[in-house]
Amino acid sequence: MSDSNAKRLERYKRLIEISRDLASTLDLDLLLNRILVAARDIAEAGAASILLYDSAARQLYFQAATNMDPMMRGLVVPMDSIAGWIVTNRQPLRIDDVHKDTRYFKNVAKTVSLDTKNIIGVPLITKDKVIGVMEVLNKEQGEFNEIDEDLLSVLGAQAAIAIENTRLFQQSDLIAEFVHELRTPLASLSTATYLLLRPEISREQSDQIIANIHSETLRLSALASSFLDLARLESGRVHFQKSSFPVLPLLEECKTVMQPKADETRVAIELVVPSDLPSVEGDRDKLKQVVLNLISNAIKYNRPDGKVTVSAARDEKAWQVSVADTGHGIPEEAINNLFQKFYRVKGMETKVAGTGLGLSICKQIIVGHGGRIEVKSKLGEGTAFTFFIPSQ
Ligand SMILES: Nc1ncnc2c1ncn2[C@@H]1O[C@H](COP(=O)(O)OP(=O)(O)OP(=O)(O)O)[C@@H](O)[C@H]1O
Ligand SMILES: [Mg+2]
Known part of the structure; x- marks a missing residue:
């Protein structure tokens, strides 16, 4: 040229x-x-x-x-x-x-x-x-x-x-x-x-x-x-189809779906679920969407050769799923904005594709189940998102 x-x-x-x-x-x-x-x-x-x-x-x-x-x-x-x-x-x-x-x-x-x-x-x-x-x-x-x-x-x-x-x-x-x-x-x-x-x-x-x-x-x-997902959730037109289901197969399905994406950057996905974990309640499809979104983030914002650990637990009050990564972490001042629509942390948005709606959708689904979602992050070490759904 x-x-x-x-x-x-x-x-x-x-x-x-x-x-x-x-x-x-x-x-x-x-x-x-x-x-x-x-x-x-x-x-x-x-x-x-x-x-x-x-x-x-x-x-x-x-x-x-x-x-x-x-x-x-x-x-x-x-x-x-x-x-x-x-x-x-x-x-x-x-x-x-x-x-x-x-x-x-x-x-x-x-x-x-x-x-x-x-x-x-x-x-x-x-x-x-x-x-x-x-x-x-x-x-x-x-x-x-x-x-x-x-x-x-x-x-x-x-x-x-x-x-x-x-x-x-x-x-x-x-x-x-x-x-x-x-x-x-x-x-x-x-x-x-x-x-x-x-x-x-x-x-x-x-x-x-x-x-x-x-x-x-x-x-x-x-x-x-x-956007359609979120608009439906926000308008309250979504009815959750609740059922009781075991967690491990759900997480395994999520892992299978996300594996090709993880392989691209050589990120390993590990499931940690106690073998005696009783079944949990909720809208299986919607909760699968939440887990997929969280794993997707954990892969996208990870480092090459990083790791994603998906774990589940339950006690009398609630059951929970946690998705932890070994990525860049999230600056403290950004944490409060994460669940806002279209919000993306500055600096990363040009490197990684995304809409900034994933976490808003997750939150709507979790809150719709009467639960809550938390995030803990350390810069340079990684981030963990955990959601809790009350047991019935
Ligand atoms: N595990 C994570 N580690 C570091 N930053 C994260 C992580 N998860 C989310 N973020 C930050 O939060 C922002 C919002 O996440 P969200 O899932 O809502 O949107 P997105 O991933 O940008 O787009 P989409 O999920 O629609 O593809 C992301 O753009 C990213 O900056
Ligand atoms: Mg996302």
């Missing part, structure tokens, strides 16, 4: 990465920062900035920049500036020498203390509404070109959705949260298909993009079934 081709692939990859990344934050400042860094890198520019448009007040103002000066935030930019033109015309704009352009807004230049030479601005449009403008300034070498403009337009479309999303989330309910989660894989898919349609894409590049599409569709389908 030629140098420039390799470089271009790098930029496409970054675009896919970022579009997947964007919808994963609900903190507007954090989100804008990610967008800016991505825009700057993708366009190989010196700086990037985002202006937001308040359609009620018909005002355009500075919101964030890679080289943000605190003075800049909230600075109103006139509508006859470059950014104003983009909002009004809903079109990208590329200018090779801003000093020759009457729309250049010098007030910004002064505040930013950056000598602007060339610029690309793209509108941020969602649902037919312009919500702002994203600009990149000063190409590192030479001038901005059509590919830069193209890539930025795609990023701008994703960014607009993500920005709108974080706003939407503020008045969230389960549906809004779900829609938000849905948009993550959808954004990746739309970027991927866009890239596939580009004529200069090589076989190698398209294979990679197709692999990406495949994993994102898997994620979408997992998300849909988890």
